[in-house]
Amino acid sequence: MKNETKCIHEGWKPSQGEPRQLPVYQSTTFKYDTSDYMGKLFDLEAEGYFYTRLQNPTNDAVAAKICALEGGYAAMLTSSGQAANFFAIFNICEAGDHFISSSAIYGGTYNLFGVTLKKMGIECTFVDLNISEEDLLKEIKPNTKAIFGETITNPTVNVFDFEKWARVAHKVGVPLIVDNTFATPINCRPFEFGADIVTHSTTKYMDGHGVAVGGCIVDSGNFDWSKYPDKFPGLTTPDESYHGITYTERFGKGAYITKATAQLMRDLGSIQSPQNAFYLNLGLETLHLRMARHCENALKIAKFLSNHEKVSWVHYAGLESDPNYELAKKYLPNGTCGVLAFGVKGDRAKQNKFMDSLKLIYIATHVADGKTCLLHPASHTHRQLTDEQLKEAGISPDLIRLSVGIENADDLIEDLRQALELI
Numbered sequence: 122m123k124n125e126t127k128c129i130h131e132g133w134k135p136s137q138g139e140p141r142q143l144p145v146y147q148s149t150t151f152k153y154d155t156s157d158y159m160g161k162l163f164d165l166e167a168e169g170y171f172y173t174r175l176q177n178p179t180n181d182a183v184a185a186k187i188c189a190l191e192g193g194y195a196a197m198l199t200s201s202g203q204a205a206n207f208f209a210i211f212n213i214c215e216a217g218d219h220f221i222s223s224s225a226i227y228g229g230t231y232n233l234f235g236v237t238l239k240k241m242g243i244e245c246t247f248v249d250l251n252i253s254e255e256d257l258l259k260e261i262k263p264n265t266k267a268i269f270g271e272t273i274t275n276p277t278v279n280v281f282d283f284e285k286w287a288r289v290a291h292k293v294g295v296p297l298i299v300d301n302t303f304a305t306p307i308n309c310r311p312f313e314f315g316a317d318i319v320t321h322s323t324t325k326y327m328d329g330h331g332v333a334v335g336g337c338i339v340d341s342g343n344f345d346w347s348k349y350p351d352k353f354p355g356l357t358t359p360d361e362s363y364h365g366i367t368y369t370e371r372f373g374k375g376a377y378i379t380k381a382t383a384q385l386m387r388d389l390g391s392i393q394s395p396q397n398a399f400y401l402n403l404g405l406e407t408l409h410l411r412m413a414r415h416c417e418n419a420l421k422i423a424k425f426l427s428n429h430e431k432v433s434w435v436h437y438a439g440l441e442s443d444p445n446y447e448l449a450k451k452y453l454p455n456g457t458c459g460v461l462a463f464g465v466k467g468d469r470a471k472q473n474k475f476m477d478s479l480k481l482i483y484i485a486t487h488v489a490d491g492k493t494c495l496l497h498p499a500s501h502t503h504r505q506l507t508d509e510q511l512k513e514a515g516i517s518p519d520l521i522r523l524s525v526g527i528e529n530a531d532d533l534i535e536d537l538r539q540a541l542e543l544i
């Protein structure tokens with residue numbers, strides 16, 4: 122099946138007489154007839170659900186759909202994108218470990234990696250997105266366990282050069298983890314370019330309607346943990362909290378997701394509610410239609426803005442003049458996403474006047490749903506960062522992030538035009 126068909130038909134596959142639509146299993150618990158069978162569930166020897174803090178059939182059907190869209194081996198839903206990125210790292214890093222991340226990432230992830238994980242004894246080195254292969258290799262330490270980046274960076278909308286980062290990761294024997302939130306598997310499938318694990322904030326395009334916070338982790342199954350037993354003991358040595366199971370031996374390519382479910386979900390409980398997974402599934406059914414429209418509208422608006430005298434610069438990889446154009450052609454030939462960044466000439470007061478004068482387009486922290494909105498990272502999402510950190514993340518103080526929705530592009534352009542005229 123092609124991805125358009127998978128959006129509709131993957132995941133929930135009812136057998137005879139079962140509901141055609143994905144049911145919401147609004148149940149915390151699941152019933153069993155024998156004590157022995159229940160015991161086997163707890164030993165991961167039998168398959169089945171027992172408690173929704175760990176797994177729920179609604180969630181698993183939706184995770185299976187996203188897994189199929191990404192071309193992965195196994196997947197799990199989490200309560201948010203933050204939880205997905207936290208689990209993705211924490212599943213293979215513990216106190217004393219180190220990983221490398223591109224510094225051009227979502228502000229919440231930057232904070233998670235630089236502040237919260239640090240408190241847990243996990244050290245992250247942030248490096249420039251355009252770092253050379255040689256310099257990236259120099260950042261590797263004996264305790265480095267992963268490399269992390271975003272397909273399309275939020276909010277600077279740069280494109281990740283997968284092959285460069287994957288070469289380094291695989292040369293030193295660590296997985297490449299990529300947050301594919303902005304591109305979605307409709308526009309980019311990171312596993313085809315060497316990523317090993319993909320994460321998502323499903324809150325964005327996948328849900329697409331701004332109704333449900335959620336996340337997802339997909340494992341390609343391609344990274345061979347057992348080749349580096351000293352580096353990933355959590356996967357390659359017995360887990361005493363599961364009666365001595367060794368995940369790589371018992372679950373093979375499913376080791377990473379099984380461990381994240383059995384250990385992290387059990388202990389940290391960041392499960393997505395089945396109701397939210399149901400909404401997410403509705404969003405996924407139309408994802409392929411919406412992504413095409415987001416890209417079409419964003420390109421029209423990027424062209425309009427780049428020709429406007431009051432706009433100082435526009436950054437959208439779909440523009441031929443954009444420094445990311447070639448990378449986008451290589452990795453995202455069908456389009457990037459609906460998010461673009463631009464600067465309005467003048468001082469902070471003028472930028473605020475422009476934003477406040479919009480009538481249709483509204484100010485919101487959110488991105489990537491059907492309704493066009495914008496935000497000013499330096500005064501909103503990234504306000505906890507110092508100017509130095511902002512610069513490191515490639516965010517200029519005048520950067521406005523515009524998330525283009527699926528309205529008629531002419532209406533959006535008209536709104537931008539009248540607001541720009543007022544400054």
Ligand SMILES: *Cc1c(COP(=O)(O)O)cnc(C)c1O
Pocket residue numbers: 201202203204206227229230271275300302303321322323324325334335336
């Ligand atoms: C929003 C976002 C996140 C965090 O996701 P939540 O669902 O808000 O927790 C992570 N990465 C990227 C790229 C995002 O845009």
